[in-house]
Amino acid sequence: MNDHAPPEVLTEEELRATCLRLRNWGRWGPEDQRGTVNHVTPEMVVAASRLVRTGQSFSLAMPFDQNGPQTGRRGRHNPVHYMIQSGTDAHSGCQDADGLRYADDAVLMPTQCGTQWDALSHVFYDEHMYNGFDLRLVSSRGAERCGIEHVSDRMAGRGVLLDVAGHLGVAALEDGFPIRAALLEAVAEAQGTVVGAGDFLLVRTGQLGRCLDSGDWGTFAGGAAPGLAFDTLDWIQDRCLAAVCSDTFAIEVRPEATRTIRRPWHWVAIPNIGLSVGEIFVLDPLAEACRADGHFDFLFVAPPLPITGAVGSPVNPMALR
Amino acid sequence: MNDHAPPEVLTEEELRATCLRLRNWGRWGPEDQRGTVNHVTPEMVVAASRLVRTGQSFSLAMPFDQNGPQTGRRGRHNPVHYMIQSGTDAHSGCQDADGLRYADDAVLMPTQCGTQWDALSHVFYDEHMYNGFDLRLVSSRGAERCGIEHVSDRMAGRGVLLDVAGHLGVAALEDGFPIRAALLEAVAEAQGTVVGAGDFLLVRTGQLGRCLDSGDWGTFAGGAAPGLAFDTLDWIQDRCLAAVCSDTFAIEVRPEATRTIRRPWHWVAIPNIGLSVGEIFVLDPLAEACRADGHFDFLFVAPPLPITGAVGSPVNPMALR
């Protein structure tokens, strides 16, 4: 049942050829900073809204707190939450001169510490980001092109869940399990789900749920993981998907199908296709509801915070069904 | 046309009487941590989704960056954005051993620095927060009750815009202008808009737009502002609104109708009614679209980040119409 033999080796030439072949630079004009979310039309948004059948709403974000998956590796730590004013201050009389009893707080978070969108400025191809913008436009001052703010009003449309783990009858796919295009096809067919242009695809592996349930992150943060195989890129491009999201740290299978190149799927998806990628999405409760009534599509609204020049954003994606 | 005479004086007794009169403690059970968003039923969500008529989507968040309204007063500063890895690092060869060229970043933000939800743990009434929870449950460790995470899947439903500034034919209401219940009624009637149970009400004053356009925050951050008058509280409670949002710093009119009490409207709304309150919402473009076709209601989806124990959350609210 598990088809993951040792991953085939992908050479750098093959990788680069795929980058060039699937490249969408210029497709939406030379100044476009949005990429594949351009596939979504107003008509699609209207149609997606009609997928709200029962009024159930699902939050697909995991809690943002110190129990998150981050280890500090590569500078990614879990959110740090500080109180600026608290109920204990109020109780202690510290606000008596204020005329109001209140609490206030602040949070420090890597934009990619938890449930998140990658911006198109998050990954580069050689000297460029999506649409040919020079990568030096992403400096310590932030991203002057392709910052997350450019898609702040675009993350709404038809969401489609492909429940791979559910299809294979397991709680979670094994780490290292590659989800190939053919498997996505098979899942869609078994579910009776059509995946089409402008869709926001959510791929469920079960990995995040397994970690949350067990309280053990294991290799979640950047180590071995189930995920999309390299051959899904053509499939995604062919279908004109708006975005692809999953319940893993980095969407693609690890170990990857390359020897010296890290995250080859990202090389193609973000800077070349211009694909919006969502990671660490909580999909188990949604999947359960979908399985219960057989509807695997819904209205998906996942607005990133328009942090100016940010290369990603924490997000609380909503599935309304 | 402008009805703002010197504000009538509200005494502490009157304020406290209103608090008790409108109190919703126990209405949704002794353990409820959600308050008025409980007014929203699944049926209302379905109905709201049918308000998506043209597929236009509006992001109601202002940019999160150093140009925001905060002054550091009361510990609220504008967001600080740091890069963890950048395109210039990649260009400089610093990632050559990594096998991936990428950028990463982090943000430090008071939860109420920009467009935001107040959590029900944000404001206290004497020794309690909403539903009678002890305010000492909001300590330096965060809010053990009524944290923003408890409504993370509830901020979706029918949005209704009452364009007060537009109704009065001004770009922005004057600072200090009190929007009374009768005026909300008049605006609704003029717009042909029915405001009902479970609605997310957006009240447009024009103040935020005026500041953004002029590049001058003036007294925006906690000073004089147009906003809801005290008598709107009964109106809100009677209508069973899910939430009330506006394009000002703190929704209620300032100077307030009290001498020594700061933000009397908040005293009633948050800890007693259990009302979800949204502030610093960008409403001008949405209002323009509403005026253009005469539809002032839409699907509203404004998911807060489930920051565990947070007393508020930055948010990018979406209006789909």
Add this chain to the structure above:
Amino acid sequence: MNDHAPPEVLTEEELRATCLRLRNWGRWGPEDQRGTVNHVTPEMVVAASRLVRTGQSFSLAMPFDQNGPQTGRRGRHNPVHYMIQSGTDAHSGCQDADGLRYADDAVLMPTQCGTQWDALSHVFYDEHMYNGFDLRLVSSRGAERCGIEHVSDRMAGRGVLLDVAGHLGVAALEDGFPIRAALLEAVAEAQGTVVGAGDFLLVRTGQLGRCLDSGDWGTFAGGAAPGLAFDTLDWIQDRCLAAVCSDTFAIEVRPEATRTIRRPWHWVAIPNIGLSVGEIFVLDPLAEACRADGHFDFLFVAPPLPITGAVGSPVNPMALR
């Protein structure tokens, strides 16, 4: 040779009696916010300066970075370092309009994340801090009394090292090893060191060096540790020490000699004696130099950052000998 039998049990009554017996409240006036550093006279500073014999200088701070001992427990994380501008930005031409090529950075650190001073506002005795100030003066706004800034010019004088590990012939004392007053006496006598009024005492256990050498923090951050036994408090008070520092996380032995009370030594030392306490000091290289020439005293200068209202400060203590 190792005298650490199961720790004798200290009752709360005994602890409280010691607190009252050693209490220095009012000793330096009702408004004093400095405590035992008042023992240091200008004459002592002059005399201490004459202990600089060879011109060797030792930095007693460990590196402030992500490799530190903190685990996030109780909100203490290791320092987070962000670049605001970098050499890669300069190299990439991002500063060409600036007329200057430079780097800039920022750091977020719990004040007690590494080598540090505790302020007298760090630990409370019931409802008070040192000198009887109300603990509610330490709110979310910081410490209105006894903040670290009040001793910013006082951390200079005669430093004395008692090398307990060296005396016992071990690289590091075992975790749980209690250093009793009699042992301090024995070490001082063996070293030929007189410990007197106004001295800054440094007690070496070897624990920090063991962790740094092995790259394994083990239980360092708040778990079992060698350290000062409860009976050293009388000894410290009798000798009118200015401060006591050590190469452990929290100076006192753990497990402690109490069942339900955490850090009983701190209860007495900080809020009652008003003792300045320094923790996580790097003492091994200094100890080696002291052993080499037999001089265990030196000029000690350890200025905290005057962070207004802070209850501690990171510090780079200097020993000049």
Add this chain to the structure above:
Amino acid sequence: MNDHAPPEVLTEEELRATCLRLRNWGRWGPEDQRGTVNHVTPEMVVAASRLVRTGQSFSLAMPFDQNGPQTGRRGRHNPVHYMIQSGTDAHSGCQDADGLRYADDAVLMPTQCGTQWDALSHVFYDEHMYNGFDLRLVSSRGAERCGIEHVSDRMAGRGVLLDVAGHLGVAALEDGFPIRAALLEAVAEAQGTVVGAGDFLLVRTGQLGRCLDSGDWGTFAGGAAPGLAFDTLDWIQDRCLAAVCSDTFAIEVRPEATRTIRRPWHWVAIPNIGLSVGEIFVLDPLAEACRADGHFDFLFVAPPLPITGAVGSPVNPMALR
């Protein structure tokens, strides 16, 4: 008496020629990361310690808090101080299960937000930092060469104050006032102070004191300021100074003697001479004491925090006299 005519114009060629002429690369070996603090010998430290005559100690740091000079410009903000635990938490019973009542806190600060050392990695000359290290070694990961940690044990020696404002009989020099080498000479002679090899020179303009006294930062943060003229660089190099510090934002006079080049003095001092530079030092109380007894030299101990890879450090410099 005031000699500041319109500043002579310095051309880029002249600037570059000075850089090359005064360059110390290789002077202390190809791997040196410390620069001019190498001028300090152990004998000098011993001699400096004998300058402690009365036992007075001066903290030369300004308070680190929200009242500092920063405006957010170029990413430099004033320190943000957060409480992790507070006395109000303790008072409210939130720590009752802990067995200890305590407060804890954290601080976020640009390393150069207040009183500070510049590291030798702070300013670059074209593609290099001090000693010829490639500027790309200062990436988002921090400074791999010439980080502040390399001088953590070196900031101790003879301090010398040249009280320029005092010499000229003014409370503070006017903004734009250039302190030329000849004036430093004249001040030294008038004070009876010899400035020599390995000295830490403190130059008092009075600007910081004027701002602190008036509560008005004016142009302090990077605007017009009195300060060292370009011709002091030869004087500094000839005397083999260990470091130069002042009571201004950036030590050198502004507007500068160049048209398009910002901070020409820094171009020479940091990357070429390898000079340690201290800024925003509080010098008024020290100057008063020096004037009172005629001794303008003292023991100077100003240990930076060894923040790994930092390009500067906040510091609390001590003058013991």
